[in-house]
Amino acid sequence: MNITRRSFIKNTAALSAVPMSLSLTGCDASTTPFAHGVASGDPLSDRVIIWTRVSLPQELLDKIDLSTFNLEVRWQVALDPTFDTVMNEGIVVTNAEKDFTVKKDVMGLEEKTYYYFRFIVETPDQSFTSTIGRTKTLPEFDVSRVKIAFTSCSHFSYGYFNVYARMAEIQDIDVVLHLGDYLYEYGNKDIYRNHFLRNRKVLPEGEMISLNDYRLRHATYKTDQDLQLLHASHPMICIWDDHEFANDTWKHGAQNHNDGEGSWKERCAAAIKAYYEWMPIREPSQGDRQKAYRQFRFGKLVELNMLDTRFIGRDKQLTFKDAAIDDQDRSLLGVEQEEWLYHNLLNAQQDGVKWKLMGQQVQVLQTKIFGKFVNADAWDGYPAARNRLLDHIVNYDIDNVIFLTGDVHSSWAADICHNPYDWREYNPITHNGAVAVELVTSSVTSPSIPVPGIQQIVGDAAKVLRLENPHIRYVDVKNRGFVTLTITESEAIADWHHVPFVGFVNNNVFIDRSFKIKDGEPKLIKYKR
Structure with missing residues (x-):
């Protein structure tokens, strides 16, 4: 069962009535599905890994088959922390096989440049946005320090x-x-x-x-x-x-x-x-x-x-x-x-x-x-x-x-x-x-x-x-x-x-x-x- 954004919303309407709480790992987070924060790593001159993890509410877990459930998560990379200038964005599909972790190798970036990134999960009546992370690409050519x-x-x-x-x-x-x-x-x-x-x-x-x-x-x-x-x-x-x-x-x-x-x-x-x-x-x-x-x-x-x-x-x-x-x-x-x-x-x-x-x-x-x-x-x-x-x-x-x-x-x-x-x-x-x-x-x-x-x-x-x-x-x-x-x-x-x-x-x-x-x-x- 591949769940797109629209079908996820349609088939999980109960999400709007329950808090997002961390259940797969036994830790509580009552307000966000991004209870484990965000991270970036392995920067190169034109790309960097960005990461998060989505924690599903127990109410949803009780209603779905984890072996077939796929969840789409939106990611965005911008030049500013207000995301006025989004440079790249897309969708990553995660599931139980990945422990609902989300990892994207964002390509096409400029060398030695600071970027800001975030993740978004949408429910029927609101969007949940992760903490904003800051990352930096490596220099490819001239670098003095x-x-x-x-x-x-x-x-x-x-x-x-x-x-x-x-x-x-x-x-x-x-x-x-x-x-x-x-x-x-x-x-x-x-x-x-x-x-x-x-x-x-x-x-x-x-x-x-x-x-x-x-x-x-x-x-x-x-x-x-x-x-x-x-x-x-x-x-x-x-x-x-x-x-x-x-x-x-x-x-x-x-x-x-x-x-x-x-x-x-x-x-x-x-x-x-x-x-x-x-x-x-x-x-x-x-x-x-x-x-x-x-x-x-x-x-x-x-x-x-x-x-x-x-x-x-x-x-x-x-x-x-x-x-x-x-x-x-x-x-x-x-x-x-x-x-x-x-x-x-x-x-x-x-x-x-x-x-x-x-x-x-x-x-x-x-x-x-x-x-x-x-x-x-x-x-x-x-x-x-x-x-x-x-x-x-x-x-x-x-x-x-x-x-x-x-x-x-x-x-x-x-x-x-x-x-x-x-x-x-x-x-x-x-x-x-x-x-x-x-x-x-x-x-x-x-x-x-x-x-x-x-x-x-x-x-x-x-x-x-x-x-x-x-x-x-x-x-x-x-x-x-x-x-x-x-x-x-x-x-x-x-x-x-x-x-x-x-x-x-x-x-x-x-x-x-x-x-x-x-x-x-x-x-x-x-x-x-």
Whole structure:
């Protein structure tokens, strides 16, 4: 049954007498079918994804066959927030197969231009209009400045999304990157949550495993007003990490998945389907949704490669006691993604693109404590894969490489080199030997130490890591937050914005540290605003 606008109105006259309430996800919204807000993402120079979700009233759900019901939703894109100058509009059909999410790849847009967008659902006697979102296309040709904000790790039950609100307030951001762990699989009785925050509970109550579970969890997150504000303010480029599936995911399993939870393949298929339904991400051109890694160009100034270091090609994590951890064939990206990345980096260098960014999940930098590596889930656990990537950068003279990283719920900055512990290969005074730099954002809410408040008490102790790891130029484990990176032809300036409290709604934010990276010099220089 295909429902056009007129037939929808004709066959659902009862809508005029009942409030629009969110029922498919178990959350209430008495005045609008757009209870989850709007979003935009994956901007290119001539197109951008716009997104929303329609929540049907229970009275309608009781009268229709969801297996055949299709709903038309109007979308509009304009140059002004009053929609006096509508540049493009059309109809998208959604249904239960899509969980009534609405996603449109709006084409034919002008480069580096702000646009406003909205969605409309009509009932017999009135129209329901969504929140208005603002988005921006990427530059194709001349561009003198790009500003990117990035963050990761937003655990709904560990605090309020104050970080998102502070990001939304910065008007000159071109795009926001979410580097993974946009949502978490844990239920309300799991230990990994702040049990003092009784009103930050999620649906479903337990761990998300099935398609309906993943959909419900996405829906819960998108009822958060600060997250809605961020999505309505800036386009987002997102990539998953492990918790969009289950903790410590790799290509054939996860630490937080067992045989009693069913098929890993089916669980992954459910997680990926829900992710593409609920996130403003473009469908892969070849149709394989597992291949979420992709590339973005900001004129000749910046190339951004968004990497999947978690799912598509990752070999299983090993302990540092296992000699196989040094096997030359071990991969974090997988063969296909590695080759894709190497090609992109070389092509960008040959095309004269100034800065090469890699948005990815886990730390590239080496970390030792008392002489031993400690994080086998990061690139430290895949040394051959890291060496291959760094060799490619060195062998092809690829300059101005910056890694943008999340995952560890803390802030870091480091020079990247093959062996930072050997003065013959890396000089911590002159930075000679460094081939790239890494900027690591803190989290939205997830704690560096999973006991509420403890990270603020013992956080300064982490600074001793710099004594043993001379390439690490900055570390803070106390604060949540995000990073902004402002890029010009001559330099890139990174600012760590910290939000010290997430246990209650507040406006506190401060810049804790800034670094400058000069064109052609892979080293971090302290910078004062």
